[in-house]
Amino acid sequence: xxxxxxxxxxxxxxxxFGGLTVLRELLKLLPGAESIYLGDTARLPYGSKSxxxxxxYAVSSAKFLEEQGAxxxxxxxxxxxxxxxxxxxxxxxxxxxxVIEPGAEAARAVSKDGDVLVLATAATVQSGAYTKALAAVGxxxxxxxxxxxxxxVEEGWTEHPVTDEVIRIYLDEALSAAPETKTLLLGCTHYxxxxxxxxxxxxxxxxxxxxxxxxxATAAATARLVAEIFPNVxxxxxxxxxxxxxxxxxxxxxxxxxxxxxxxxxxxxxxxxG
Amino acid sequence: xxxxxxxxxxxxxxxxFGGLTVLRELLKLLPGAESIYLGDTARLPYGSKSxxxxxxYAVSSAKFLEEQGAxxxxxxxxxxxxxxxxxxxxxxxxxxxxVIEPGAEAARAVSKDGDVLVLATAATVQSGAYTKALAAVGxxxxxxxxxxxxxxVEEGWTEHPVTDEVIRIYLDEALSAAPETKTLLLGCTHYxxxxxxxxxxxxxxxxxxxxxxxxxATAAATARLVAEIFPNVxxxxxxxxxxxxxxxxxxxxxxxxxxxxxxxxxxxxxxxxG
Numbered sequence: 149x150x151x152x153x154x155x156x157x158x159x160x161x162x163x164x165f166g167g168l169t170v171l172r173e174l175l176k177l178l179p180g181a182e183s184i185y186l187g188d189t190a191r192l193p194y195g196s197k198s199x200x201x202x203x204x205y206a207v208s209s210a211k212f213l214e215e216q217g218a219x220x221x222x223x224x225x226x227x228x229x230x231x232x233x234x235x236x237x238x239x240x241x242x243x244x245x246x247v248i249e250p251g252a253e254a255a256r257a258v259s260k261d262g263d264v265l266v267l268a269t270a271a272t273v274q275s276g277a278y279t280k281a282l283a284a285v286g287x288x289x290x291x292x293x294x295x296x297x298x299x300x301v302e303e304g305w306t307e308h309p310v311t312d313e314v315i316r317i318y319l320d321e322a323l324s325a326a327p328e329t330k331t332l333l334l335g336c337t338h339y340x341x342x343x344x345x346x347x348x349x350x351x352x353x354x355x356x357x358x359x360x361x362x363x364x365a366t367a368a369a370t371a372r373l374v375a376e377i378f379p380n381v382x383x384x385x386x387x388x389x390x391x392x393x394x395x396x397x398x399x400x401x402x403x404x405x406x407x408x409x410x411x412x413x414x415x416x417x418x419x420x421x422g
Numbered sequence: 423x424x425x426x427x428x429x430x431x432x433x434x435x436x437x438x439f440g441g442l443t444v445l446r447e448l449l450k451l452l453p454g455a456e457s458i459y460l461g462d463t464a465r466l467p468y469g470s471k472s473x474x475x476x477x478x479y480a481v482s483s484a485k486f487l488e489e490q491g492a493x494x495x496x497x498x499x500x501x502x503x504x505x506x507x508x509x510x511x512x513x514x515x516x517x518x519x520x521v522i523e524p525g526a527e528a529a530r531a532v533s534k535d536g537d538v539l540v541l542a543t544a545a546t547v548q549s550g551a552y553t554k555a556l557a558a559v560g561x562x563x564x565x566x567x568x569x570x571x572x573x574x575v576e577e578g579w580t581e582h583p584v585t586d587e588v589i590r591i592y593l594d595e596a597l598s599a600a601p602e603t604k605t606l607l608l609g610c611t612h613y614x615x616x617x618x619x620x621x622x623x624x625x626x627x628x629x630x631x632x633x634x635x636x637x638x639a640t641a642a643a644t645a646r647l648v649a650e651i652f653p654n655v656x657x658x659x660x661x662x663x664x665x666x667x668x669x670x671x672x673x674x675x676x677x678x679x680x681x682x683x684x685x686x687x688x689x690x691x692x693x694x695x696g
Contacts, residue, residue, distance in 0.1 A: 190472075201464045296573055299569065305570075310591070313587070317584070395471050
């Protein structure tokens with residue numbers, strides 16, 4: 149068990165539920181940390197929107213978590229990281245970590261040939277953020293927008309022939325553009341819920357790529373950051389976890405449990421305007 | 423050609439692009455009318471959100487159009503009509519028409535057996551608005567939420583085997599619950615773009631239902647309302663059409679043309695907060 153400082157509060161933000169896959173991994177690494185999560189569910193999805201809109205939404209969401217006492221902030225959303233990480237860092241007085249750089253570093257650790265296929269939302273792909281982050285660690289990115297995967301996960305079709313077929317169609321196009329790559333990076337925090345389906349499809353087409361999950365990589369990077377900036381750590385028993393959403397708390401409780409992998413007991417509604 | 427009063431400006435509002443299918447039909451019936459359309463694209467989709475959030479978004483959007491000079495308002499969005507029509511009517515000093523009552527009346531005109539299968543978003547179905555509106559005209563509703571159909575239309579997969587398969591899955595479930603019905607009501611303004619696919623699937627399963635399109639029905643009801651409240655009509659040549667969106671105008675121009683069936687030349691960005 150990793151020790152964490154008394155009272156350390158980690159803010160985790162996503163447009164919706166996907167960021168709970170990051171929190172899920174984070175709770176394994178830092179079980180003693182207090183966490184505060186915001187899903188901006190009234191304004192989701194970010195993935196199909198413009199940079200200006202995404203930045204405005206993400207900055208106001210991150211500010212809310214900082215006002216609630218977060219000591220550091222995890223932007224557990226690829227789209228918000230890709231389009232607004234610098235804006236958020238400029239707006240907050242606390243350390244802010246995104247999912248893309250950790251994802252790129254994790255890909256560097258496993259990529260043998262230097263090529264990485266990235267599946268992500270339309271906005272993340274259009275931003276070119278993964279291409280830039282992977283180039284910074286010496287890798288070449290092939291990015292593929294997969295707009296239907298988030299709706300399929302939210303419909304609960306994580307084990308469903310239609311989802312397998314949609315993944316197959318997206319991967320067919322992507323793999324023919326990247327015939328040599330052996331590494332697949334999940335560039336959206338919804339995708340860990342369909343990692344098994346992706347593995348199945350990849351094996352079906354005879355391309356069993358290594359799958360790198362940016363949620364796990366981000367949790368590990370956050371734990372390292374905590375150890376670095378809060379070196380004098382102590383344990384807290386029975387830490388608190390708070391959840392906020394900008395839309396229906398009932399839906400958040402219900403869907404959130406699938407992403408978090410454990411019950412989400414209490415969710416508070418917050419109005420960020422709009 | 424129907425005559426319309428000089429200067430009559432019709433406001434048309436939707437969360438996104440779907441309402442353009444209503445405007446498309448309206449322009450056939452009232453080619454001389456000036457129209458002003460708002461797509462609240464920064465906050466779409468409404469269909470998966472709560473009543474409170476949808477009402478807040480819809481009222482602020484409708485108010486914007488009224489401030490821009492709309493003389494009457496068409497809520498060209500099933501979800502906003504289902505959850506917020508009364509709130510919008512209470513907030514605006516101009517006549518406001520929704521899509522659900524016209525849809526129910528059109529279903530009444532064709533339904534022989536008194537049963538109607540309604541396909542719509544999750545929020546529309548949860549509201550029970552179609553069940554109520556159809557009961558008011560003596561019909562029994564079977565409502566089916568189809569959360570993947572809007573994303574499939576927005577992905578451009580209007581003629582695609584995956585879309586046919588998703589429609590088949592939704593209709594299989596819905597038709598077994600409504601074994602006798604011969605009428606299918608499209609309770610979402612995105613669905614006219616996949617009406618051909620629905621027809622194909624229905625024929626494939628041996629249930630060639632009559633399809634009622636609430637977009638067409640609403641355009642006809644709007645034309646009747648215009649004739650009623652503005653009886654002294656004159657023609658205007660070369661009317662204006664204005665388009666506003668709360669997110670990317672480039673995307674609106676591109677996607678909007680598919681829904682409107684003609685080019686969308688100029689779109690202006692508007693910030694409604696959020």
